[in-house]
Amino acid sequence: xxxxxxxxxxxxxxxxxxxxxxxxxxxxxxxxxxxxxxxxxxxxxxxxxxxxxxxxxxxxxxxxxxxxxxxxxxxxxxxxxxxxxxxxxxxxxxxxxxxxxxxxxxxxxxxxxxxxxxxxxxxxxxxxxxxxxxxxxxxxxxxxxxxxxxxxxxxxxxxxxxxxxxxxxxxxxxxxxxxxxxxxxxxxxxxxxxxxxxxxxxxxxxxxxxxxxxxxxxxxxxxxxxxxxxxxxxxxxxxxxxxxxxxxxxxxxxxxxxxxxxxxxxxxxxxxxxxxxxxxxxxxxxxxxxxxxxxxxxxxxxxxxxxxxxxxxxxxxxxx
Amino acid sequence: xxxxxxxxxxxxxxxxxxxxxxxxxxxxxxxxxxxxxxxxxxxxxxxxxxxxxxxxxxxxxxxxxxxxxxxxxxxxxxxxxxxxxxxxxxxxxxxxxxxxxxxxxxxxxxxxxxxxxxxxxxxxxxxxxxxxxxxxxxxxxxxxxxxxxxxxxxxxxxxxxxxxxxxxxxxxxxxxxxxxxxxxxxxxxxxxxxxxxxxxxxxxxxxxxxxxxxxxxxxxxxxxxxxxxxxxxxxxxxxxxxxxxxxxxxxxxxxxxxxxxxxxxxxxxxxxxxxxxxxxxxxxxxxxxxxxxxxxxxxxxxxxxxxxxxxxxxxxxxxx
Numbered sequence: 001x002x003x004x005x006x007x008x009x010x011x012x013x014x015x016x017x018x019x020x021x022x023x024x025x026x027x028x029x030x031x032x033x034x035x036x037x038x039x040x041x042x043x044x045x046x047x048x049x050x051x052x053x054x055x056x057x058x059x060x061x062x063x064x065x066x067x068x069x070x071x072x073x074x075x076x077x078x079x080x081x082x083x084x085x086x087x088x089x090x091x092x093x094x095x096x097x098x099x100x101x102x103x104x105x106x107x108x109x110x111x112x113x114x115x116x117x118x119x120x121x122x123x124x125x126x127x128x129x130x131x132x133x134x135x136x137x138x139x140x141x142x143x144x145x146x147x148x149x150x151x152x153x154x155x156x157x158x159x160x161x162x163x164x165x166x167x168x169x170x171x172x173x174x175x176x177x178x179x180x181x182x183x184x185x186x187x188x189x190x191x192x193x194x195x196x197x198x199x200x201x202x203x204x205x206x207x208x209x210x211x212x213x214x215x216x217x218x219x220x221x222x223x224x225x226x227x228x229x230x231x232x233x234x235x236x237x238x239x240x241x242x243x244x245x246x247x248x249x250x251x252x253x254x255x256x257x258x259x260x261x262x263x264x265x266x267x268x269x270x271x272x273x274x275x276x277x278x279x280x281x282x283x284x285x286x287x288x289x290x291x292x293x294x295x296x297x298x299x300x301x302x303x304x305x306x307x308x309x310x311x312x313x314x315x316x317x318x319x320x
Numbered sequence: 321x322x323x324x325x326x327x328x329x330x331x332x333x334x335x336x337x338x339x340x341x342x343x344x345x346x347x348x349x350x351x352x353x354x355x356x357x358x359x360x361x362x363x364x365x366x367x368x369x370x371x372x373x374x375x376x377x378x379x380x381x382x383x384x385x386x387x388x389x390x391x392x393x394x395x396x397x398x399x400x401x402x403x404x405x406x407x408x409x410x411x412x413x414x415x416x417x418x419x420x421x422x423x424x425x426x427x428x429x430x431x432x433x434x435x436x437x438x439x440x441x442x443x444x445x446x447x448x449x450x451x452x453x454x455x456x457x458x459x460x461x462x463x464x465x466x467x468x469x470x471x472x473x474x475x476x477x478x479x480x481x482x483x484x485x486x487x488x489x490x491x492x493x494x495x496x497x498x499x500x501x502x503x504x505x506x507x508x509x510x511x512x513x514x515x516x517x518x519x520x521x522x523x524x525x526x527x528x529x530x531x532x533x534x535x536x537x538x539x540x541x542x543x544x545x546x547x548x549x550x551x552x553x554x555x556x557x558x559x560x561x562x563x564x565x566x567x568x569x570x571x572x573x574x575x576x577x578x579x580x581x582x583x584x585x586x587x588x589x590x591x592x593x594x595x596x597x598x599x600x601x602x603x604x605x606x607x608x609x610x611x612x613x614x615x616x617x618x619x620x621x622x623x624x625x626x627x628x629x630x631x632x633x634x635x636x637x638x639x640x
Binding site: 086088183204207218219220221222260266267298301303304305306308 | 406407408503504506524527528538539540541542545547548580583584586587618621623624625626627628
């Protein structure tokens with residue numbers, strides 16, 4: 001049993017009010033694998049250049065069942081630079097140098113195509129579709145994707161094609177509205193769910209995440225509060241790692257996924273996202289233990305659960 | 321037992337993508353009283369001009385134990401006009417005509433000063449302080465206030481004075497940051513709580529609300545999802561009405577307020593806020609029944625509670 005992730009592996013330079021990181025390990029697949037590997041074996045499919053530091057390769061090897069599909073090719077690794085505003089809610093992209101990522105053509109070993117869970121991180125929808133086709137017949141039980149405003153704006157039709165073929169869509173709130181061209185989030189959710197996915201996960205940044213099911217189900221998990229957001233880069237991918245990682249453990253133990261599983265998955269997603277924000281790159285994520293996750297999980301219970309019964313007051317209310 | 325509210329009673333003209341309302345009943349005290357009166361008797365302290373429609377007076381009479389302190393004086397009623405952006409998240413003020421509200425000097429009948437709960441809605445901090453002084457020795461068990469950016473910017477010191485003297489502060493997230501001059505919400509919360517309040521309620525608009533206690537307690541109640549926000553005006557005051565109204569029922573039954581009470585109160589606040597958004601003015605709020613509240617309360621349980629136990633997965637996680 002395992003999770004296959006296809007996404008970017010990058011060298012990030014990030015400035016925040018708390019400091020900076022230079023050419024640190026970044027990319028959606030790196031964050032996802034670091035988080036999801038706490039739950040299950042991860043197969044990482046990506047590409048880096050010959051300049052990719054050995055130290056990062058060694059680390060990724062500890063977080064994936066093998067790096068058989070992390071291609072190391074002539075050229076430069078994908079580099080991204082960004083600077084966060086003092087409120088940490090907006091960021092400016094300083095540069096994007098695609099390097100070898102521009103020509104990335106994911107090719108899955110047969111074993112990777114047999115993973116129970118497939119995560120198509122935020123890459124070109126045509127590549128996401130291609131990877132899905134490579135896993136056809138492989139028996140994947142859960143296929144999930146993430147996307148971003150760039151693909152909504154430039155490859156709307158290709159994105160729609162791949163949205164039709166996955167089980168779970170994970171998308172930021174403003175991007176869901178953008179895709180469906182409506183300010184109403186519930187209308188946007190219906191637009192996406194009508195394409196075929198069973199589950200829509202709306203990422204709300206500092207507020208947490210929502211889960212909406214094609215069956216009309218609805219669940220909210222507020223974010224885990226941390227003292228200080230030092231660098232939110234990769235939080236969405238770590239979220240995906242916690243969410244799908246937890247679901248992989250359920251599939252592994254032979255369960256059909258039930259609403260309660262998705263709900264707990266959402267909480268795990270928020271927790272892994274919170275760890276991602278506490279340091280630059282995967283600095284905090286790579287030190288997280290199962291006990292750390294368990295501790296935050298119990299705290300999430302404590303700050304969201306309330307007494308289901310309430311004694312009524314005035315006569316009008318008391319008649320309820 | 322009762323709740324005394326001091327705030328504005330206004331005639332609002334509001335434009336939203338869903339329609340408009342002309343000179344409709346508005347003002348913080350109107351929304352609050354309409355919501356809180358579902359839980360307990362409300363004493364409304366405010367002022368209107370001689371142009372205030374009889375129909376609104378009649379309605380307010382049904383929602384307050386008496387209108388002994390709604391002064392009707394020569395002049396014009398406070399009027400406000402606003403237009404919401406298509407996404408409903410920002411609004412433009414078209415006009416603010418204070419009318420008789422400019423000279424408002426709240427004067428509480430002795431009976432009102434004996435209320436168990438006092439709510440200082442969003443008015444000048446000096447007036448809030450004056451009302452607090454009028455209730456001194458009256459035995460109020462819970463004194464709460466709301467405020468806004470205007471007072472933070474123009475009367476910061478007076479606001480600080482009154483913050484020192486209340487039990488509960490209810491404030492919008494961005495205004496908490498603004499008051500404490502920090503982008504970090506937890507730092508802002510500590511700044512406010514260190515002044516003396518026991519409870520800080522952070523209103524997060526469409527995301528719901530947070531509760532932070534001086535004892536370090538923390539609780540989150542996501543908003544109740546409604547199909548369509550037709551007019552969010554007054555949602556914060558209806559929220560306060562649900563929150564404090566519920567707490568009043570607990571005090572009435574002889575309880576000391578416990579964390580579980582504040583948590584349930586937050587849920588009631590969100591529910592009453594959701595009703596406020598479903599129609600212009602108090603259009604929906606005035607039709608709400610106890611059964612409607614009870615139904616939404618149970619739905620809030622269903623979309624926030626999850627299994628507190630989670631079966632672990634991979635060996636690292638299983639050691640938790």
